[in-house]
Amino acid sequence: MDFYLGLAQIVGVHTLLGLSAYCVLLTGQVSLAQAGFFAIGAYVAAMLTVLAGWHIVPAIAAASFVAGATACAVSFPALRVKGLMLVVATLAFGEAVRLFFFNFDYQVAKGEVKIGPAGGEGFRQIRFFPENGWSTLDVLIFIWLFVALVMAGLWWMDRSRAGAVLRAVGEDEVAAQSAGINVTAVKVAAMTVGGFIAGLGGGIFAHYTAHIEHAQFGVALATFAIAYPILGGLSSVFGTLIAVVFVQGFLIEGLRFLGDWRNLLFGGLILLAMNVRPRGLIDAATIAAVKRMRTSNKEPGNARTQGAE
Amino acid sequence: MSYLDVIDTLQSVADGVLFGATYSLLGIGFTLVFGVMHKINLSYAAASIGAAYASLIVLSVVKAPAIFIFLLAGLAGGIIGFMIYVVCFRFIPQANPLATLMSTVGALLLIDEIIVHATVGIPVPYPALFSDVIVNAGPFTLRGDLMFMFALGCLSMLLLLVLLYRTKLGIATRAVAQQPVAAQLCGISIPRINGLTFVITGVVGGIAGAMIGAAIGVLSPLLSLPLTTKGLIVTVIGGLGSIPGAIIAGLLVGGFENLFQYFRGVTERDLYVMLLLFGFLVFRPGGIFSPAAGRD
Numbered sequence: 001m002d003f004y005l006g007l008a009q010i011v012g013v014h015t016l017l018g019l020s021a022y023c024v025l026l027t028g029q030v031s032l033a034q035a036g037f038f039a040i041g042a043y044v045a046a047m048l049t050v051l052a053g054w055h056i057v058p059a060i061a062a063a064s065f066v067a068g069a070t071a072c073a074v075s076f077p078a079l080r081v082k083g084l085m086l087v088v089a090t091l092a093f094g095e096a097v098r099l100f101f102f103n104f105d106y107q108v109a110k111g112e113v114k115i116g117p118a119g120g121e122g123f124r125q126i127r128f129f130p131e132n133g134w135s136t137l138d139v140l141i142f143i144w145l146f147v148a149l150v151m152a153g154l155w156w157m158d159r160s161r162a163g164a165v166l167r168a169v170g171e172d173e174v175a176a177q178s179a180g181i182n183v184t185a186v187k188v189a190a191m192t193v194g195g196f197i198a199g200l201g202g203g204i205f206a207h208y209t210a211h212i213e214h215a216q217f218g219v220a221l222a223t224f225a226i227a228y229p230i231l232g233g234l235s236s237v238f239g240t241l242i243a244v245v246f247v248q249g250f251l252i253e254g255l256r257f258l259g260d261w262r263n264l265l266f267g268g269l270i271l272l273a274m275n276v277r278p279r280g281l282i283d284a285a286t287i288a289a290v291k292r293m294r295t296s297n298k299e300p301g302n303a304r305t306q307g308a309e
Numbered sequence: 310m311s312y313l314d315v316i317d318t319l320q321s322v323a324d325g326v327l328f329g330a331t332y333s334l335l336g337i338g339f340t341l342v343f344g345v346m347h348k349i350n351l352s353y354a355a356a357s358i359g360a361a362y363a364s365l366i367v368l369s370v371v372k373a374p375a376i377f378i379f380l381l382a383g384l385a386g387g388i389i390g391f392m393i394y395v396v397c398f399r400f401i402p403q404a405n406p407l408a409t410l411m412s413t414v415g416a417l418l419l420i421d422e423i424i425v426h427a428t429v430g431i432p433v434p435y436p437a438l439f440s441d442v443i444v445n446a447g448p449f450t451l452r453g454d455l456m457f458m459f460a461l462g463c464l465s466m467l468l469l470l471v472l473l474y475r476t477k478l479g480i481a482t483r484a485v486a487q488q489p490v491a492a493q494l495c496g497i498s499i500p501r502i503n504g505l506t507f508v509i510t511g512v513v514g515g516i517a518g519a520m521i522g523a524a525i526g527v528l529s530p531l532l533s534l535p536l537t538t539k540g541l542i543v544t545v546i547g548g549l550g551s552i553p554g555a556i557i558a559g560l561l562v563g564g565f566e567n568l569f570q571y572f573r574g575v576t577e578r579d580l581y582v583m584l585l586l587f588g589f590l591v592f593r594p595g596g597i598f599s600p601a602a603g604r605d
Contacts, residue, residue: 025407030407030410077587077590077591078590080590080591080594081590081594083347083406084343084349084541084544084545084549085545085549085590085594087349087410087541088541088542088544088545088586089545089586089587089590091538091541092538092542092583092586092587093583093587095538095579095583096580096583096584096587099576099577099579099580099583100580102576103576103577103580120576218534219534219537219538220534223414226410226411227411227414230407230408230410230411231411234407260426261426263418263422263425263426264419264422264423264426266418266419266422267415267416267417267418267419267420267421267422268415268419269415270411270412270414270415270418271396271397271412271415271416271419273415274397274401274408274409274411274412274415275396275400275401275412278401278402278405278408279405279408
């Protein structure tokens, strides 16, 4: 049972990571910096709870704000370029953050042991959950509370004017600009929100893994962050959630019985998924089909006329 | 700074520039695919390493002099490049850049895992050529294997430039890069040119993979992600779609990174390469040889 609870925790945190990339991808930008914001969130939150003795909620809130502010600051120079240049710029930023934490040594003596991030060895003493007696289930509920909050927020935003503006910039920048949208402001806002969500995910991640080190926040994690929304489709926030469940639950845990062959299948299945469903697992057509099904269930007469069309 | 320090500094820069030839080749691969298709092929560095592995397998079956390993790696790279074109690009709608980005990530993971699976995760030694030759030029020493690599890199770049600027295929490739619709109206088949571009970049990548293996001495799938990062950085610093830019940027990045490895150690080395990139993005976003304004 604990295994499934642990898996659900991983799915929750990765959903936050995926949603952070989802925000940015909506504006048509590919950002490989999400792992960097995630790392900033993880280190800041862990340092606040371990070194400053904060409670976890203000700590991850502060971590999200730091990550969001960093994202905002980075996006100004980075958004001068687009396309491949932006991919490389954000990739380089993410790697620079990772290398910064690789060289970051800030240890404080507490009693006879030294605690704090220790460069390449990582940050070990993150024990907020066990020290305060949180069970695995408590942690799980805590994580999914935030996931639900973020998903609800993004879902609501998607249906509001802000979502339409983001998608307009993503579909066609020139058209959006001529419709009076400040494209740069929209992109910076999306990056900031994305950084905020990534920082939130990172703060939670640091506390449930209890040990963070630079290698966890590399290019691989950045790629996963954009892989979730792209695989799931950008038409709905639920696409990202389904992609995370598909990747973490099915591809990584579900195929474990295949042993060594699982990893081979992993890349192959991503390739297959992109060839079969280039617009993601849940694309606009799927959503339209679901909506049609719902309306036809409510009004059987209406469905017949639709079927006749 | 004493005389010896100056010598050591120059020595490390020289070694870096020689090794930078591999970065140049990788940068050319990224830049060519971007120039022709306006797409990023993230699996390129992994495919190059894969081609180097394939050449080792062939060489273990057929007895041949070690120099053939570079030819074999180029050949294997061409085949892998074409396969990547078919699985990652051919059947995915061109208008959707995210889908091909993701499919190349899938190919990257697949190639890495095939290598891990085939070698049981153990790095494989790679034969170096002329590693016993050391040239003394005044106070400097130049490693024979690095010099050979550099010469081979320059030769392949030269051949590539001849191919692109002196042959019919090269004209067609550049036509598709400049104006796909007009090229198609002139009777050039775009899928064919795209496929051939992948074969050409694959050959270049295979040679680069073999050069990296020969310079480092071992091959490991762990090389593919750092090389992807370096190759992309070289592409951006050189200017997207610019081959001379990629060549110069590769040598620049190679020398720069070795310089900072000498001064600041291996853990901080890449941090300064990223700073160099940010410097370029802020002050010269188009790269060393930025293309004419209005195109991206």
